[in-house]
Amino acid sequence: MARVPFRRNRSAGYDVVLEAGEAAVLTRLCEELTTLLSGDDEPSDPSDPSDPSDPVLERLFPRAYLDPTEVEAEADWQRLVHDDLVDGRRRALATVEGTLAAAEVRRGRFELTLSEEQAQAWLAVLNDARLALGTRLEVTEDLDLSGLDPDDPDTAPYAVYWWLGVLEESLIDVLSG
16 A cells, blocks of 8 residues: 555644655755746736747746737736735745755654645645646646656656655645545
8 A cells, every 4th residue: 555645643733754755856846946936026928929938837827818808907917916926836835845844854754744834835836846847748638657667767757747646636635634
């Protein structure tokens, strides 16, 4: 039976146990998302079709108005909410990085306890990391991960994508009680 990384504990918190390699991957993903967000202090210009926005940022911050004639409304929306959305993601990343850094390491495993608020930040970061990686890998709904060759070096990012989904599902299950 597979190890469950998240468990509700008796004190209304959530216990997390990650292998050292898992904690390292998650830390690296947080660093990459932080770097990505550091270049996103300004929303892309919805009126400029030549704006070379990063597809990951477009996925993390989708347009509110899909109608191309609603350029002004989209620009207003971006001015109103974009900075708050970026700040929320940065706070969630800082929470995950901080809780990982404070984890107790026992027998090569990172053990920590999250509050409800911290668990929600973890969920947001896991979701963002999975969205970002899936966008980079151009994942579609019909992707079949069962046939991946573990000896193929190109398999690693797909394995991380799959693992993020497992973590996210596990945390959702625990949070939903």
